[in-house]
Amino acid sequence: MTTTTLDLAPVPFAAQLARFGDSPAIRGGSRTISYAELADLVATTAARLGPVRRLVALTASNDVDSLVAYLAALTGNHAIILLPADKPAALESLVAAYDPDVIMRSGSGEPVMEERRPGTRHELHPELALLLSTSGSTGSPKLVRLSLENLQSNAESIAEYLGIGPHDRAATTLPMSYCYGLSVINSHLLRGASLVVTDLSVVDPCFWNLFHAEGATSFAAVPYTFDLLERVGFADMALPSLRYVSQAGGGLGPDKVRHYAGLGARRGWDLVVMYGQTEATARMAYLPPDLASEHPQAIGVPVPGGTFRLEQVPGLDECELIYAGPNVMLGYAESPQDLALGRTVAELRTGDLAKRTPNGLYEIVGRRSRFIKVVGLRVDLGHVERILIGLGVSAAVAGTDGRLVAAVEGDHDLSLIAKTVAQDLGLPRAAVDLHPVPKIPRLANGKPDYPAVIAMASRPEMPANEPPPHHPGMDVRTIFAEVLETANVTDTDTFVSLGGDSLSYVAASVRLEQELRYLPRGWHLMPIRELTPGLKQAERAGHTAKPVHGRVRTWQRRLLAPMETSVVLRAVAIVFIVSTHIGLFSWEGTAHVLMGLAGYNFARFQLEGNRRSRFRRHLRAIARIVVPSVAVIAVAFAVTDDYGWHNVLLLNSLVGPQGWTDMSRFWFVEVLVHILVGLALLLAIPVIDRAMRRWPWGFPLALAGLDLLQRFDVVELPYPGQGPVLWLFAFGWAAAVSHTLRQRSLLTAMALCTIPGSFEDTYRSATILAGFLVLLWINTLPVPRGMHRFVALLASASLYIYVTHWLVYPMVIQIDKGLAVWASLAVGVAYWALMSRVMGAAESWLRPARPTAVERPGSMS
Incomplete structure (x- = not known):
């Protein structure tokens, strides 16, 4: 059954934004968006979603694009699955389970919409508005079904007991994909209040600069937030605009409740302790601030419109707390078929054991289930x-x-x-x-x-085979500072935002593996606070690594440990390249695997940020390839007769002799630099940038299609040497952004149709195909533990080994080919160590000062 969005009434707080006119809806740094402007943005995005009611998956960050996409889906009466943007595994899992019609993401000024089909294939109940994972269980196919009434009624009750008005300004300290963080947004938009939209942590001084600058009146906290506040000296901060701090997301100890309630009383703000579950849209109870010091163990009274009752649990002396109200979910969904269901739950069994005190307050005394x-x-x-x-x-x-x-x-x-x-x-x-x-x-x-x-x-003692407690927060910052040659590193920085690239990635990953004892997928895009076990999951939904199933065999875990596939492939490829050139053995094709890896790393490290910051990152990456390569080629030009000026200028493939000659030896570096320069210029064009943001998976495949016109002789361009290889680079790019089974399957089919036969040598084509498929489908490869450092060294120095081995092995090959291989690898690693220091020092000298709170990536611009 297909329903148009016009058949249903939208959620009022989302549909009636324009009634607040020029009042500020969104604040953040240098940018303010009025309610009228926000309504226009929402209407434009809603129109893009179309008139047919559809299932929309939104990967949300704390930014304007995510907020607009969320409100557009609500005003268009679409059903939304809300997910954290920094958890690609969660998106992959839920896309596989629910097959949404549209996937939306933050873009560069407007939401990116990946339309997986026109219209819908789902039957969606008329009341269904939002689907959330239960209590932070990101990626689980079990979702909470929330209705239009659930969202509106809970926003109204929260706004009522918090007294939210047009002059309030809430800082977004929690992710909007988390029901608590979302409830802050809904309740403030309902009353025409402002949102200070940011993803900065409360441990970041820039957060408090922004808080002061925007005159924020409240922020939301989970229990661990208060530990963070103690670290930054919150008790001594002068916050004249702060009206209240709300707390939920788990029980806060009575001592802390009493402490912060007293602090707020002295400083002129309230502590509002709250109790809720995703199944109740967000909130079920609140503790009036004037009772917090006297009753710090209580969850308080039901929110307006809600009621509690206590039901005796068989076999226990305690009673289970049961809640009823208009904010109780419709029920759970575990498959797409459940999206057609109406209400299956009349009241919510919380699973908590509770009691009611003589003064009418409720207290949690335990849990019914484990x-x-x-x-x-x-x-x-x-x-x-x-x-x-x-x-x-x-x-x-x-x-x-x-x-x-x-x-x-x-x-x-x-x-x-x-x-x-x-x-x-x-x-x-x-x-x-x-x-x-x-x-x-x-x-x-x-x-x-x-x-x-x-x-x-x-017990104070630790087991004999258990390491002592590990607190690597400062260690992570130190690793980033040393690897990336920068001194100013904060908890909100990421490896990429600090300028990390594929050349520094391996060194950082090996050191982080030692400190954290495991590395989550996508760590290079995670803020340092989420890479720190003590902070991870505190204010955000957290990262769920891939589960490990089956019996762990003792000999396997002692001898083997996983390494990231891209790192292993780089190390293996450079050994095969050098050995083939020297004649120790012959195995061609691994250089083209490296070209695919270059595209894979380009997508991971070079596409973050706005056009200006990304262009600077592109130039930096190109310089880190050009400078050490040209230095070696210039020496080769000076001491041998094998090369010309066009080699030094990396132009041999364009203006050098036709066909394969000794001057073609540096073809890989030349072609890679040409591709990177071309993409840097191309993506600096606004319309191209918008296209890449809107179609992150289709864009690299479009580039591949253009180059494949040469591969299949549809067009012929004068590019001697190795022929067209941009399509391999683009395939690697597409592999990095393939987040669903469908995308990887389609990309596999494309590879099977294009890579075989790309060279007359069948074995070379097979090597390229195998390397690409391993990169696409396998996240990690088992490597002997004792080999990790060696593999990491080879991967880090792969470019340097490639450019130096042409000069090294001729001096040793007459003695022994194996020795020539080892000498080439050793000299390349030494050159990498030297140039890393030289380039790092140069970049530190040239690097501008870190941006202010208004300019930082977490702020709005």
């Missing part, structure tokens, strides 16, 4: 035990809010197991506390003694 919350994420302890069983481990798992504790029976590598469990659940490693026991403690009835397990958390 769930805990760790940094805002709900953790099923039974599920953790099943994970451990799958790893061949017998354990009893318990915990409290903030820590997961397990008694592990037998002799195991607890460090490896804890890391695996943390990755599987998306938790900080420091939150998983494992203890070895001869036998699992049990009660008289044979059931595990979970209180005894929890008591283990208080």
Whole structure:
């Protein structure tokens, strides 16, 4: 059944933005957007979504584009799956499970829309408005179905008890993909208040500069936020505009509630403790600020329009807290078919055990089911035990809010197991506390003694094979500072924002692996605060690494450890290139695999930011290739008769002798530089930049299609040497942005249709195809632990080995070909070490001062 958006009434707070006219809706640094302007932006995007009601997946950041896309989908009566933008695995999982009609992302000034089909293939219930993961379980196919009434009613009740008015200005300290962060947005837009839109952390001084500059009146906090506030001296800050701090996302200890309530009373602001679940759209209870100091353990009273009741739990002395109100979800969805369902839930069984005090306040006294919350994420302890069983481990798992504790029976590598469990659940490693026991403690009835397990958390000693607690926040900043030759590194910086590229990526990844003991996928785009176990997941939904299934074999984990596929391919390729040129053995095609890898890394490191910052990054990347290469080629030109000035200028493939000659030896560097220069100029054009942002997957394939016209002799251009290779670079680019099974499958089909036969040598084509498919489909490859440093060195120095080996091996080859290979690799690594220092020093000298709070990437511009 297809329904037009005109058949339904949209959510009022989204549809009636224009009624607030010129009042500021969005603030942030140097940019202010009025409600009238926001309404126009929303209407334009809603028109792009079309008149047919569709299922829209929105990967949201705390930025204007995401906000506009969210409101446009609501005003157009589309059903939205809201996801965090920094969790591509979550998008991939939910796209596979629900097959949305449209995927929307932040762009460069307007939302990017990937239309997967015209119209829709889904039957969507008329009341369905929003789908959210439950309690931060990012990527799970189980979603909460929220209605138009849910969103509107909860926004109204929150705005009522917080007294939100047009003069309020809320800073977006939580991601909008999290129901708590979203409720801040909804309730403020309802009342014509302003949003100070930012993704800066409260530990970043730039956040407080922005807070002061915009006169923000409130911010939202989860329990861990208060630990961060203590680090930055929040108690001593003068914040004259601050009206209240709201808290939810897990229980805040009574001592802290009392402390911050008292601090607020002295400083002129309120602490508003709240209680809620995604299943209730956001909020179910709040504690009136004047009662916080006297009743710090209470969750308070039901929100306006809601009611609580207590129901006795069989076998327990306590009662379960049950909530009813217009904000209770329609029900859960576990498949696309569930999107057609109406209301299946009349009231919400919270799973929390509670009591009602004589003064009418409610208090949580425990949990009915075996769930805990760790940094805002709900953790099923039974599920953790099943994970451990799958790893061949017998354990009893318990915990409290903030820590997961397990008694592990037998002799195991607890460090490896804890890391695996943390990755599987998306938790900080420091939150998983494992203890070895001869036998699992049990009660008289044979059931595990979970209180005894929890008591283990208080033991001061660590297991013999468990490393001491690790707090690498400062270490991560130090690694970035040293690898990238920059002194000013903050918690909100990313590897890419600091100027990291494929040449420095390997060195950083190896050192981070040692510090963090694992690296999440996409770490190079994650703020440092999310790479720090103590901060990870605190204010954002967190990163969920790929789960590990099956039994971990002792010999495998002792001998092998995963390394990122792109790093391994670079190392293997350069060894094969040098060995083939020297004649130790012959295996051609790996240079073309490196060309695909160059495109893959281009997409990962060179496409972030606005056009100006990206152009500077492009020039820097080109310089890091050109300077060391030209230096070697100039020496070769000076001491041999094999090269000409066109080699030094990297123009041999354009103006040099036709066909393959000795002067063609540096073809790879030349072609790569030509491609990078061309793309830097091309993407500096606004219309091209917008096209690339709108079609991030299709754009590189369009480039590949143009170059494939040469590959299949449709057109012929005078480019001697290795012939067209831009299409391989573009395929690598497309591989990096292929986030769904469908995209990877289509790209695989394209590779199968184009790579075979690209060279007369069948084995060369097969090597290129195999290398590309491994890059596309496999994230990591097992490498002997003792080889990690060596592989990382070769990968880091691959360009330098390539340009120097032409001068090195002729001096050694007469002695021994194997020795010539080793000498070429050694000299290339030494040259890499030297030039890294030289280039780093030069860049540090040339680098401008870091931007101010208004100019920083987290601010709006």
